Amino acid sequence: QQQVKQSPQSLIVQKGGISIINCAYENTAFDYFPWYQQFPGKGPALLIAIRPDVSEKKEGRFTISFNKSAKQFSLHIMDSQPGDSATYFCAARAYQKVTFGTGTKLQVIP
Amino acid sequence: DAGVIQSPRHEVTEMGQEVTLRCKLISGHNSLFWYRQTMMRGLELLIYFNNNVPIDDSGMPEDRFSAKMPNASFSTLKIQPSEPRDSAVYFCASSLALQGRRITEAFFGQGTRLTVV
Numbered sequence: 001q002q003q004v005k006q007s008p009q010s011l012i013v014q015k016g017g018i019s020i021i022n023c024a025y026e027n028t029a030f031d032y033f034p035w036y037q038q039f040p041g042k043g044p045a046l047l048i049a050i051r052p053d054v055s056e057k058k059e060g061r062f063t064i065s066f067n068k069s070a071k072q073f074s075l076h077i078m079d080s081q082p083g084d085s086a087t088y089f090c091a092a093r094a095y096q097k098v099t100f101g102t103g104t105k106l107q108v109i110p
Numbered sequence: 111d112a113g114v115i116q117s118p119r120h121e122v123t124e125m126g127q128e129v130t131l132r133c134k135l136i137s138g139h140n141s142l143f144w145y146r147q148t149m150m151r152g153l154e155l156l157i158y159f160n161n162n163v164p165i166d167d168s169g170m171p172e173d174r175f176s177a178k179m180p181n182a183s184f185s186t187l188k189i190q191p192s193e194p195r196d197s198a199v200y201f202c203a204s205s206l207a208l209q210g211r212r213i214t215e216a217f218f219g220q221g222t223r224l225t226v227v
Contacts, residue, residue: 043201043218100153
């Protein structure tokens, strides 16, 4: 049972473009929604996170949009750069358990 | 701060052998999480501990898998006997929690790539 659904599976964006990754969840007990960035050979690292009482959070070029009624949230990467090429995971946390989406492999081409 | 340290980074073993993966938590952290990552199933939580006590092991796939925290800063994940379908990257992560609430984010180690042939 996939509690956090993520799309697309892969994404190719030109340098300077906007990368958009979408996630949906079912469990209303989730109360914290982090996004992780993973480079090859490395562990996931926290990128940005949001709580469900906020509809948007922005940190630099990264923005999370959150729609509580639809149980959906998304990551927008503005002015995408080749260095952003990585796999991105959305996640949802209830208590201490974090459930991850299946990941989106982003490639930013020059 | 050295971060979460996992060893070995790579392990190749024959089917049926015992495999032990090791993890050192970040100093001061008291929660430990073991994850398994595969292409098919993504990142799966296997088990997590608070203050050396296993809290939820519902993600442990079979009795062949066991995890321990012999002290507050160290954990092992053991697979006995190992099977080819256990091949994956295993991550541990640590965080600080107080009264069941997480205070810091989970910091991941670099993982152990396990190959069972």
